[in-house]
Structures are given as structure tokens and as C-alpha cells.
Amino acid sequence: MSNTKKEQQPESFTNREYEAGFITDIETDTLPPGLNEDVIRHISAKKDEPEWLLNWRLEAFRHWQTMTEPHWPNVTYTPTDYQAISYYSAPKSQADGPKSLDEVDPKLLETYEKLGIPLREQAFLAGVAVDAVFDSVSVATTFKGKLKEVGVIFCPISEAVRDHPELVQQYMGSVVPTGDNFFAALNAAVFTDGSFVYIPKGVRCPMELSTYFRINALNTGQFERTLIIAEEGSYVSYLEGCTAPQRDENQLHAAVVELVAMDDAQIKYSTVQNWYPGDENGLGGIYNFVTKRADCRGARSKVSWTQVETGSAITWKYPSCVLRGEDSVGEFYSVALTKMHQQADTGTKMIHIGKNSRSTIVSKGIAAGHGNQSYRGLVKIAKSAEGARNYTQCDSLLIGDQCGAHTFPYVEVKNPTATMEHEATTSKIGEDQLFYCQSRGISEEDAVNMIVNGFCKDVFNELPMEFAVEANRLMEVSLEGAVG
Amino acid sequence: MMLKIENLHASVDGKEILKGIDLTIGAGEVHAIMGPNGSGKSTLSNVIAGRDGYEVTQGSVTYKGMDLLAMLPEERAWAGVFLAFQYPVEIPGVNNTYLLKAGVNASRKHRGEQELDAMEFMQLVKEKAKLVELDQSFLSRGVNEGFSGGEKKRNEIFQMAVLEPSLALLDETDSGLDIDALRIVAKGVNELRAAERSIIMITHYQRLLDYIQPDVVHVLADGKILKTGDKSLALKLEERGYDWVREEAHA
Numbered sequence: 001m002s003n004t005k006k007e008q009q010p011e012s013f014t015n016r017e018y019e020a021g022f023i024t025d026i027e028t029d030t031l032p033p034g035l036n037e038d039v040i041r042h043i044s045a046k047k048d049e050p051e052w053l054l055n056w057r058l059e060a061f062r063h064w065q066t067m068t069e070p071h072w073p074n075v076t077y078t079p080t081d082y083q084a085i086s087y088y089s090a091p092k093s094q095a096d097g098p099k100s101l102d103e104v105d106p107k108l109l110e111t112y113e114k115l116g117i118p119l120r121e122q123a124f125l126a127g128v129a130v131d132a133v134f135d136s137v138s139v140a141t142t143f144k145g146k147l148k149e150v151g152v153i154f155c156p157i158s159e160a161v162r163d164h165p166e167l168v169q170q171y172m173g174s175v176v177p178t179g180d181n182f183f184a185a186l187n188a189a190v191f192t193d194g195s196f197v198y199i200p201k202g203v204r205c206p207m208e209l210s211t212y213f214r215i216n217a218l219n220t221g222q223f224e225r226t227l228i229i230a231e232e233g234s235y236v237s238y239l240e241g242c243t244a245p246q247r248d249e250n251q252l253h254a255a256v257v258e259l260v261a262m263d264d265a266q267i268k269y270s271t272v273q274n275w276y277p278g279d280e281n282g283l284g285g286i287y288n289f290v291t292k293r294a295d296c297r298g299a300r301s302k303v304s305w306t307q308v309e310t311g312s313a314i315t316w317k318y319p320s321c322v323l324r325g326e327d328s329v330g331e332f333y334s335v336a337l338t339k340m341h342q343q344a345d346t347g348t349k350m351i352h353i354g355k356n357s358r359s360t361i362v363s364k365g366i367a368a369g370h371g372n373q374s375y376r377g378l379v380k381i382a383k384s385a386e387g388a389r390n391y392t393q394c395d396s397l398l399i400g401d402q403c404g405a406h407t408f409p410y411v412e413v414k415n416p417t418a419t420m421e422h423e424a425t426t427s428k429i430g431e432d433q434l435f436y437c438q439s440r441g442i443s444e445e446d447a448v449n450m451i452v453n454g455f456c457k458d459v460f461n462e463l464p465m466e467f468a469v470e471a472n473r474l475m476e477v478s479l480e481g482a483v484g
Numbered sequence: 485m486m487l488k489i490e491n492l493h494a495s496v497d498g499k500e501i502l503k504g505i506d507l508t509i510g511a512g513e514v515h516a517i518m519g520p521n522g523s524g525k526s527t528l529s530n531v532i533a534g535r536d537g538y539e540v541t542q543g544s545v546t547y548k549g550m551d552l553l554a555m556l557p558e559e560r561a562w563a564g565v566f567l568a569f570q571y572p573v574e575i576p577g578v579n580n581t582y583l584l585k586a587g588v589n590a591s592r593k594h595r596g597e598q599e600l601d602a603m604e605f606m607q608l609v610k611e612k613a614k615l616v617e618l619d620q621s622f623l624s625r626g627v628n629e630g631f632s633g634g635e636k637k638r639n640e641i642f643q644m645a646v647l648e649p650s651l652a653l654l655d656e657t658d659s660g661l662d663i664d665a666l667r668i669v670a671k672g673v674n675e676l677r678a679a680e681r682s683i684i685m686i687t688h689y690q691r692l693l694d695y696i697q698p699d700v701v702h703v704l705a706d707g708k709i710l711k712t713g714d715k716s717l718a719l720k721l722e723e724r725g726y727d728w729v730r731e732e733a734h735a
């Protein structure tokens with residue numbers, strides 16, 4: 001994320017392009033399209049993986065072949081031809097995996113600079129460690145040395161497989177089993193890279209960790225896997241950002257994220273998702289089908305998911321918490337914007353198992369243009385979850401009258417001592433609110449931004465400072481031309 | 485001349501509300517407009533401020549020599565037109581001070597003046613808040629979010645004080661104010677009276693005019709200015725209602 005913020009000048013409102021839509025022209029090592037066991041063996045071999053992992057992948061693949069793509073989300077799209085996708089693409093220069101920063105292909109460094117993610121450590125003011133994933137491989141991870149001093153492991157997951165196999169084997173798939181759902185199974189079979197984070201007992205991670213995902217190659221899918229383990233009493237704040245070039249073809253992104261929090265551990269996971277949304281006619285864009293789940297295993301453990309979702313043609317995503325530990329806490333703060341022909345079916349699941357476990361859900365959906373969006377949330381209170389509490393607040397804001405917002409809240413309560421609170425509102429950006437701002441000298445476009453940012457404030461407040469600024473800016477850029 | 489309205493006709497959803505308004509306001513003057521419910525007072529102030537949804541079918545509105553009707557609402561604000569709303573709008577999550585700062589700086593920018601920085605603006609805001617005895621805590625709250633009816637009205641006058649308009653339209657600012665608040669708000673408005681600032685006060689109550697002495701009082705009924713007089717007209721209306729004005733006009 002960029003440290004130097006451009007001042008929003010009125011003239012820049014004429015620029016309605018997706019800013020991250022450029023293509024990096026780089027030689028790649030790309031597998032031909034198609035999916036079979038040989039492809040999986042090939043990926044595994046490329047990454048020099050141990051036998052157990054290959055078997056794990058193959059098992060997932062066999063399971064996946066028996067599954068069918070889910071159709072319950074409230075979205076419509078052209079089905080993906082899984083044989084037409086390439087499952088591995090890496091810049092040739094990175095063939096042997098990331099080395100030191102000096103050895104990273106300058107074209108890649110330039111790509112990330114353009115996106116506002118300088119990978120040179122000295123370029124960072126805020127002290128954020130970054131893992132940059134370009135198509136199927138991680139190209140650079142910054143500040144590794146500094147993190148190592150306190151025992152924090154932050155590296156590409158392929159590297160973790162090599163250097164910390166015991167941790168990976170113990171935890172990978174323990175939160176999202178390989179056969180959990182269609183896309184999770186596909187991911188387990190073909191995942192290529194992603195980040196691995198391990199925070200040892202009692203350590204407060206000294207800086208924000210962030211992974212930046214970039215899809216570049218044509219006709220490839222991105223299947224990353226992220227695994228974060230927070231040991232007893234530790235703390236980490238992690239952020240992921242995503243962009244992709246502007247292309248007419250739809251591209252699939254099917255990620256899996258697993259979080260494990262032990263006793264008194266805290267994980268704050270923030271996402272700013274800005275995959276290419278397609279054009280104004282609904283052509284192109286990313287299919288963002290993602291499984292994210294946290295296991296609040298320990299007593300008093302806490303996981304917060306904060307997401308700002310402005311990109312992708314289709315989003316299908318429910319970051320969830322399994323609140324196993326006593327007094328464990330799960331939070332979900334979400335802003336989702338669908339404009340043009342974007343569709344999002346997103347929400348969360350809070351599964352209360354531990355006594356006195358608590359969860360908070362704040363979902364803010366904004367629909368503009370022909371955008372369509374659904375909040376889908378499940379709050380489940382198991383019999384064991386004595387004294388569990390949930391608070392859900394679900395607000396939708398409509399801009400224009402061609403868009404739609406829906407809410408599907410599901411509640412299952414097996415313990416009568418549970419307390420549930422649910423609030424929901426749907427409002428239109430009022431003509432009266434716009435006029436009020438205008439009569440104070442604020443232009444309509446600025447007024448819309450102001451009102452939307454006000455609407456999103458409860459969620460933006462949860463983001464780390466510099467990312468909140470970025471999120472604000474992203475909303476502004478995304479809303480350009482949404483009104484009128 | 486500050487404002488000149490000539491033969492103004494305006495309709496909403498095809499229904500004619502304003503049926504030929506003529507009104508001239510000189511610089512520094514304070515005019516009161518009174519009239520029965522539904523007679524078109526808010527419609528007139530909305531048309532002057534530029535709200536969408538009103539179709540002007542005839543007539544003109546000239547402000548400081550400019551064709552006001554050709555301007556966007558924000559352009560009117562930059563030119564010094566201000567409307568204190570009869571029903572101020574809540575904008576959740578948008579900080580009261582932030583909105584005002586954006587408004588003030590947009591206006592300054594369009595006038596070619598230096599924008600105020602955060603410090604300068606806070607100074608200005610604190611000083612103006614004192615003028616209407618608005619508690620500092622309102623400055624950091626969402627725009628009108630959860631404000632009581634009277635607090636909203638007081639906030640409108642506070643905004644007027646900060647924006648320093650040349651033409652202020654106060655649409656029933658006195659309604660909903662308690663006795664003390666009315667006195668405070670009126671004191672604020674009086675302090676804002678200036679040779680280069682004109683004020684149109686829409687009100688139902690003569691009482692407000694005891695606090696803010698108008699130069700001229702108009703009666704707006706059935707979409708027209710039926711009568712114009714001095715302050716004594718308001719007293720007469722208080723006593724006798726509006727029917728006699730209508731009868732006189734139709735005679």
C-alpha cells in the first residue's frame with residue numbers, strides 16, 4: 001500500500017480507469033491449460049515437495065472430482081471450464097524461487113512499485129513486511145531477518161513446506177479440510193503459493209505483515225493458500241491486498257486461508273480486495289471464490305476479520321470463526337461495494353462452541369449501477385456454548401435504482417442462555433443528504449464519497465491506520481461515475 | 485440588489501406550487517415570510533437553493549446580478565447562498581466539522597482564497613460555536629446524527645455562522661426551539677446581521693420577530709406573495725390569521 005497519498009483533486013474524477021489494470025510483459029513458465037493428476041504431480045515437483053504433500057494434493061483432487069460446484073450463492077455467471085485454465089504460471093526469472101531482493105527481476109519490482117507496494121525495505125516508512133505473490137509464486141518477502149530475531153516466521157508457504165514441514169503438516173487443512181467445499185478441494189489440489197506466518201508463544205509481532213497478490217498471466221487461475229498460526233499469548237496483524245490486469249476473459253481466484261489462534265492469542269486479518277471487476281458491460285473480471293476460516297482454539301483467543309471488497313466480477317466469500325475456546329471472540333467487519341455488473345454474495349459464519357464465546361458482525365454493503373449484493377451470515381450456538389453472545393449489524397446502501405441488496409441471516413441456537421442481537425437497515429443515498437451537502441458547498445461527487453465513507457466508518461476504523469486511508473481512497477476511485 | 489425574483493412559477497410532479505412570486509431584497513435587509521402550511525414557503529427556499537425535483541416553468545431569480553437558476557446548488561453555496569433547513573438531514577458517520585470544513589474550503593477555493601488548514605479551521609469553528617452556545621461535543625458528532633430537533637436547528641445557525649453567506653434563508657429555524665434556545669439562536673442571527681448580508685426568515689410565529697426585527701414582512705399564500713408590510717403586519721396576522729389577507733387579495 002502506498003505511503004504517499006495523492007490528494008484527491010476534482011480533475012482526477014475524469015479518470016475512471018481501474019488503476020491496477022496494466023499487464024506486466026514478462027517471460028513466464030506456464031503450464032498448458034488442463035487439470036489432471038499429472039498436472040498436480042508437475043506442480044508438486046516444480047516446488048520440490050515432499051511425498052506427503054503430493055499425496056495430500058492427489059487425495060484432494062480425487063475428492064474434488066466427486067464434487068459439484070455450489071449453486072446456492074445469489075450470483076449468476078458463466079460457468080468456469082476447469083480444463084481451460086492453466087494451473088501454474090511463474091515469471092521465468094523467478095524459476096528458482098525468491099532470492100534476495102537484489103536478485104528479484106526489476107520488472108517485477110517495477111510492477112509492485114506501480115501498484116504502490118515498494119518491495120525495497122528502505123522505501124518503507126511504516127515498517128510493514130510484505131510477501132509479494134505474482135501469479136503462482138512468491139517473488140519477494142521483506143523484513144524476514146528482522147522478524148526472525150523475535151522468532152516470527154513469515155515466508156512463502158512453499159518455503160515453509162521446505163523449512164518448517166512439521167508445522168505445515170500439523171496445521172494445513174486442520175481448519176479448512178481438503179474436502180470442505182468444491183473450491184477448497186480444488187485449491188488443496190493445485191495451490192501454488194501463498195503466505196505462511198508463525199508467531200511464537202508470547203510474541204507480539206513487531207510490524208504489520210502483508211501479502212500482496214497479483215494475477216498477471218492470461219488464462220491462469222490463482223490458487224493461493226495462507227496459513228497463520230498464533231501461539232499462546234501472541235499477537236499479529238496481517239493484511240492482504242489483491243489486483244489483476246484488465247482483461248476480457250474471466251479469471252478464477254480460489255484461495256484458502258486458515259488461521260489458528262491458541263490461548264490468549266489474537267489475529268487481526270484485514271483484506272483490501274481490488275481484483276479487476278470487469279468493464280461497465282460486465283465483460284471480464286475475476287471470479288473470487290474464497291474460503292477463509294479461523295479456528296479460535298484457545299481460551300480467550302480472538303480473531304478479527306476486516307474486509308474491504310471493491311473488486312472482482314463475482315465474489316463468494318464467508319470469512320468465518322469457529323469459537324472453540326472459552327471466552328473466545330470472533331469479529332467480522334465488512335465493506336463490500338458492487339457497481340457496474342459486479343455481484344457479491346458475502347458474509348460470515350460464527351460457530352459458537354466455547355462457553356461465553358462472543359461474536360460481532362458488522363456488514364456494510366453498497367450497491368451502485370447494476371451491482372447486486374447479498375449478505376449471507378450464519379450464527380450457530382452449539383449446546384456447549386453457555387452464555388454465548390452475538391451482535392449482528394447489517395446495513396445496505398443503494399446508489400441508484402438499478403442495483404440490489406439482499407440479506408440472508410441464518411441463526412441456529414441450541415443453548416437457551418445465548419444472547420443474540422440483530423439489526424439491519426437498507427437505505428438509499430438520499431437525494432436529501434446529497435442536497436444538504438451540496439447546499440454547504442460540496443459537489444455531488446464529493447458528497448457521495450463523504451456519505452459512503454461515513455456509512456463505512458465503523459469498518460474502516462477497524463483497519464490499521466495506513467490501510468484505512470488506502471481503503472478510503474479505493475472507495476473514492478471505485479465510486480467515480482457511480483452516480484449521475 | 486441582493487436578490488430579485490420575478491414572476492416565479494414552479495411545480496412539483498406537475499403540480500404548480502409557486503404561482504408567480506415577485507420579491508426584491510436589498511443588501512443588508514431582513515425579510516420575514518409568513519404564510520399558512522403548504523403555501524409554498526419551503527418550495528420557494530428550495531428553488532432558491534437549487535434543490536432537484538422542482539420545475540421552474542416561468543420567471544427568473546437573479547442573485548447579485550447572476551442567473552441563480554442556471555447554477556448548481558454547490559455553485560450557489562460558493563456564491564454565498566445558504567439555506568437553513570426546516571428539516572435538517574442526518575448523515576450518519578460523517579463528522580459535523582468535517583462536512584463544514586469541506587464546504588468552507590470548497591467555497592474558498594472557488595473564490596481563489598487560500599484553503600484553511602485543520603488548525604485554522606478548528607479555531608474558526610470554536611469561535612462560531614460560542615456564538616450560538618453550541619456545545620463542543622456536537623462538533624465531533626455525525627452530521628445531525630441523533631441530534632434533538634432543537635439541536636439540529638441550532639446546528640444550522642452554527643453552520644451559517646461558519647459559512648458566512650451573503651444570502652441566508654432560514655426556513656422555520658425557530659420551530660422546535662425552547663424558550664432559551666430561541667433567544668440564543670436569535671442573538672446569534674442578530675450578530676450575523678451585516679450591511680452585506682441579507683436574510684430571509686420563514687416563520688409561523690410573530691414571537692421570533694420580537695427577537696429579530698425584520699425590515700419587511702411578506703405573506704405567502706396560495707403560491708403568491710399576497711401582502712407585504714412592515715413588522716406590524718406580523719402582529720396583525722398573529723391576531724387575525726390569514727383569511728382576511730386572502731379576502732383582501734381577491735377583492
Ligand SMILES: Nc1ncnc2c1ncn2[C@@H]1O[C@H](COP(=O)(O)OP(=O)(O)OP(=O)(O)O)[C@@H](O)[C@H]1O
Pocket residue numbers: 496497499501519520521522523524525526527528570
Ligand atoms: N415532492 C412533492 N410532491 C408533491 N407535493 C409536494 C412535494 N413537495 C411539496 N409539495 C406540496 O407543495 C405544497 C407546498 O409545500 P411547502 O413545503 O413549500 O409548504 P410550506 O409553505 O413550507 O408549508 P409549512 O408551513 O407546513 O412548512 C404542499 O401542498 C406540499 O404538499
Ligand SMILES: [Mg+2]
Pocket residue numbers: 525526527570655656
Ligand atoms: Mg415549510
